[in-house]
Amino acid sequence: MTHTRLKKEILSYSESILNEVISIRRHLHQYPEISFKEYNTSKYIQEQLKKIKVPFKQIANTGIIATIGNPSKKKCIAIRADIDALPIQEKNNCDYASKNTGIMHACGHDVHTAAALGTIMVLKRIENQFNGCVKILFQPGEEVLPGGATLMIKEKALQNPKVSCILAQHVFPDLEAGKLGFREGPYMASTDEIYISIKGKGGHAAMPQRANNPIPVAAQLISEITKEYPLERMIKEEIILSFGKVIANGATNVIPEQAEIAGTMRTLNQNKREKLYT
Structure with a gap:
């Protein structure tokens, strides 16, 4: 044929x-x-x-x-x-x-x-x-x-x-149906998972002086990383640092002992990946 x-x-x-x-x-x-x-x-x-x-x-x-x-x-x-x-x-x-x-x-x-x-x-x-x-x-x-x-x-x-x-292929909703997208060179990034545990001291929310609240620390950490790697820089350097999960199992009147943060780090270059690790 x-x-x-x-x-x-x-x-x-x-x-x-x-x-x-x-x-x-x-x-x-x-x-x-x-x-x-x-x-x-x-x-x-x-x-x-x-x-x-x-x-x-x-x-x-x-x-x-x-x-x-x-x-x-x-x-x-x-x-x-x-x-x-x-x-x-x-x-x-x-x-x-x-x-x-x-x-x-x-x-x-x-x-x-x-x-x-x-x-x-x-x-x-x-x-x-x-x-x-x-x-x-x-x-x-x-x-x-x-x-x-x-x-x-x-x-x-x-x-x-x-x-x-x-x-292999991957769906891309932004691309018009019936069309295929191609790019020369690397396209799909490496993926690393980020897990951070912040340990404080739990206590009653009405007596914060007797506790060491991990939640403000978690919030500040995410804020500082976002400042260091704003969207514009990530796009320019072809890296991603994103956080999608924050857990601190307290209550309205309970300061938790620990806060957990989870996210993803993605790069298209091994040297940049190693640099982010340090």
């Missing part, structure tokens, strides 16, 4: 399965699961793979590797999709909104997984048209550290046959 005919075949078949892929995505969106607990998600993906008649194996507990083509050939590339969701309560009012309280596919992993399954449908149809094989990696635990990618690599997901490159 010529490249022109093959392209037409791919486009035609992709259009014919579009509604099925949308249905898969909406099912995944309705039943999200948090990192490393994607048991039903993994089971659903496996059911779809059996339906398409594509061989697969489980890895890293809830992860999956599907293979299309001839693994005995030296040429092998991989396609990767993450499958976990976030601990967020969905507030959207649509017929496929999350049915799992406090969990939502807010980062688009339902789309990534559905797109990977759609790609498998297409590749299976043209399996005899390429020389080599394609591994499709369904990665668990992308939202936490150490992530599922680390576990899959340790379990030799990229070996036998050895993967020469990996292709």
Whole structure:
């Protein structure tokens, strides 16, 4: 088959399965699961793979590797999709909104997984048209550290046959539907998690002189870091320091003993990453 005919075949078949892929995505969106607990998600993906008649194996507990083509050939590339969701309560009012309280596919992993399954449908149809094989990696635990990618690599997901490159995508709502975005050079940043514990002395709020309140310290720390790394500087230096969680379990009349801060640090350059550590 010529490249022109093959392209037409791919486009035609992709259009014919579009509604099925949308249905898969909406099912995944309705039943999200948090990192490393994607048991039903993994089971659903496996059911779809059996339906398409594509061989697969489980890895890293809830992860999956599907293979299309001839693994005995030296040429092998991989396609990767993450499958976990976030601990967020969905507030959207649509017929496929999350049915799992406090969990939502807010980062688009339902789309990534559905797109990977759609790609498998297409590749299976043209399996005899390429020389080599394609591994499709369904990665668990992308939202936490150490992530599922680390576990899959340790379990030799990229070996036998050895993967020469990996292709992945990420949803980007700001981009017009039907368009793809590309950028030369690094794009997705490294991710480090930040955890800070501030220990004080608890007490009654009516007698603050007898306590050592950790909450003002936590607030000042976040304020000082924000002053040191304002948005303009972060954009210029291609770094991110963001805090999304502050917990101090006191009450209106109780000063807590401890305050917990959690956030994320992201960089596109290892030297900058190491500098931020110091």
